[in-house]
Amino acid sequence: LPLLADDAVRAFADGLLRSLREHDANGRGDLVASLRAWLSRHGQWDAAAADLGVHRHTLRYRMRRVEE
Numbered sequence: 001l002p003l004l005a006d007d008a009v010r011a012f013a014d015g016l017l018r019s020l021r022e023h024d025a026n027g028r029g030d031l032v033a034s035l036r037a038w039l040s041r042h043g044q045w046d047a048a049a050a051d052l053g054v055h056r057h058t059l060r061y062r063m064r065r066v067e068e
Contacts, residue, residue, distance in 0.1 A: 020066060034062040 020031045034052060041048040049056040
């Protein structure tokens with residue numbers, strides 16, 4: 001049963017992230033990396049932006065794109 005739960009979670013996440021991956025694959029940005037950095041820093045804009053080497057406003061813009 002836990003294996004089924006893991007597969008279900010993975011399928012759900014893949015569905016949510018598919019459009020972000022497609023966006024990034026087309027060379028239009030780094031949305032997946034931005035989301036990963038933001039989540040790993042628990043929503044701390046400055047720390048996540050520093051990890052990515054971008055300005056915090058750039059990260060905020062990318063996260064707005066993720067929301068869309």
